Amino acid sequence: MSTTAIDREWRRYTPRERLGRFALYFGLVFAIVVSLRTVQVIPEFLYDAHEQMADLFKRMWPIAWSYYPQGVHDALIETLHIATLGTILAIVMALPLGLLAAHNITPNTGLNYLAKLLLVSSRSVNSLVWALLFVAIFGPGALAGTMAIAFRSIGFVGKLFGEALEEARPGPIEALKAAGAPWTSIFIKGYWPQVEPAFWAIALFRWDISVRESAVLGLVGAGGIGMAINAAMDLFQWERVALMLVAIFAVVIVAEIAVTYIRTKII
């Protein structure tokens, strides 16, 4: 029997998948086209945009280095404090939520959903919005900023921590259960050693992001260098703004280097 007579069609995806993919592509293109047509962009602004940007950069030069000690340094340090304290507070609040969200630790699906809902809400609200809320509650200043960073970070830390817990190998846990250990001991000696590297990686990662976010919280009054930027912009002191941007850039780079270094040490 000749095998060439049998027509074998190679299909990479089932018909249903193909339909889904097609729908996706179509939806994407549709969304883009509709957006382009309906977005309100004033063409004149677009045409002289590059001129405006050049003008802006000209005003930023020369950078006002001398302003650093009096106007920038303290604000920068305050920003770092906000980021660090906020991250620490977030970790403390996120740990129980992460435990609740992990199905192998909390078998109750209802609690899992509740915890995940809280975590998603924390992530969905932008840190600036959190900052607005906390400024309204606590008044302007670093306290609002710290709380904002904390509440924003809970979702991030909690979700990743919960996922790390769910990926823990069940074998050692089974062994400790078989030895009759109470649940707390199983967690301390069984789960925690497995998730510890992931935990620190998550904490460091989040701190890194928080440093960036803390820099802008001041724009809405929540402390840190953002407030200095706001003040300088209102007075059109663009050279000072440039200085602050450079300062933020430097801090972010230093933070990344520090985080990379610490990660290699503890993993």
Place this chain on the structure above:
Amino acid sequence: MTAVIGPSGTGKSTLIRCINRLVEPTAGAILFHGVDLAQLRGPALRATRRRIGMVFQEYNLVERLTVMENVLSGRLGYVSPLRAWLRKYPQEDINAAWELLDAVGLTAFSNQRADALSGGQRQRVGIARAIMQRPELLLADEPTSSLDPKTSVEIMELMASLTGSRGIPVILNIHNVPLAKRFAAHIIGMTGGSVVYDGPPAGLTDHHLKQIYGGEDWLE
């Protein structure tokens, strides 16, 4: 030492795991010193579990902890979580741990992480951990299936000598019949989910093995 033998999927592992309730029995009773293990819950279950030690096929050590910590985790059913966290185990437990490490030949590795050890070494730690519980019964779920032939024999000898000298009965689940016949005083053969042989190794003939495993080619 009692060995349960049988083909894969016949329920040997399930049988053993029902004893310490890692698997929930759907019907029947498990009598241990007159107490029905199938009915226990909560603290009573935990209290019974700590009297029963278990050795696993995949060793099930906590990889990132040291050998000493893994051995001592056999006492977790007896120390409070706080003391466990602070690593304040009673001195007699620590002494016992050192003795066991000597007995399994891993004293030099006491401060190394468990994932730095070979398979055979890890299983020794597993055995030491189970015996740290000072158990009244030792269960073993295919303890040699992940090991090479030479190491398998060493592990079986180790288990036999440690449990023999301490008077701990062992129920183990194994698919290597020669090993079972060599070390076990009693053999239980299972097939299709039910027991078809229950007696001494000497009485285990080829006829029984055919009944248990089916086919002839694998018999020497």
Place this chain on the structure above:
Amino acid sequence: MSAAAQARPPAFLPNWPVRLAWLVLAAYVVYAISILDITWGRFVLGLENGVKFVGRMLPPDTAADKMALMARGLYETIEIAVIASAVGILLSLPIGLFAARNLMPPWITWPTRLFIALCRSFHQVIIAILFVKAVGFGALAGILALTVASIGFIAKLFAEAIEEISLKQVEAIRATGASFMNVITYGVLPQVLNRFVGFATYQFDSNLRNSTMVGIVGAGGIGGTMFAAFQKFDYDYLLTILIAIIALIMVSEALQNWIKKLYQ
């Protein structure tokens, strides 16, 4: 077994660097709290305020004209996210390729990587402010800002993915005498396309979240509406907007999961 106690090494080696680190951390927390002028009194006062605040937010305002305003704002937000993602993704493909050190010579990769680093370093809001000052208020500034942010993220990860591919496959394609573009299409892309799709969907989600608040600095979208409500003390309207934003993001996440399943 000798009755005399044998000399044994300690059962657990104390990990001094780690203990020191914890001490430093605890000391830092105390220090930082005092520096930031966070006192218990302020905190308690804040909580009281918070309760009042929440009281004013409930029940959420659903008046018809406000909902229409909000709908327009949300729609603009989605537009900004879609366009910024599309443009960002398109630009990231070549930029990421140019930054891959295993494909391109250093005189191309270094400037490209520097450019990508610049795009990443600044918070989207800061970039948005700059664009607002440059091109004026409105959606354009938001689009430009998020495009820059997208490039910073996608191009970097894309370049890293390319650097991790097996060059053997590329060599094999090259050995068939294929043109440069074909080598890219058949040798490089198949290996990295999956991850690229992952980055792209993540960035779209990120853009959607960020486009909700670039409006606070005037770059279009619902952020502007929200900020206006905040400044007018229209807290119940603010709550409506917040709920809408959260709902939007949840829908987007569900969509993302669906897409991921499709591409597995």
